[in-house]
Amino acid sequence: MRPAKSWPVVLGLISVTSSILLAALPLMRLVTNTNYATSFAGWFLGPVLLFTLYGIDTNMQQSPKNRAYLIAKPGYTTTLRLLAYLSIAVGLAHAWRISSLLSVVS
Numbered sequence: 001m002r003p004a005k006s007w008p009v010v011l012g013l014i015s016v017t018s019s020i021l022l023a024a025l026p027l028m029r030l031v032t033n034t035n036y037a038t039s040f041a042g043w044f045l046g047p048v049l050l051f052t053l054y055g056i057d058t059n060m061q062q063s064p065k066n067r068a069y070l071i072a073k074p075g076y077t078t079t080l081r082l083l084a085y086l087s088i089a090v091g092l093a094h095a096w097r098i099s100s101l102l103s104v105v106s
Helices: 007-024 036-064 074-102
Strands: none
Touching: 007 036, 007 074, 036 074
């Protein structure tokens, strides 16, 4: 038997960290306030990618074909779930920024 893979958790940590940094760039005045790319990239790296990783991890650990030879690590799934909740909060900041950029009438 082999243990569950940890790569979804590692990618999740990198994803959330990158999303938080992208949310902080306009606050630190490193990018302009009218830059769409950082908000879309941060939104994708936040909730979209993290919920995908959570689904992959859940499927790998709970799939009937994997149960026979996989040592489940429920801590991985719990960590990904907590990171997903954090990514929702950061994703809301990105969504707010995207909506404020799109709502400006020229």
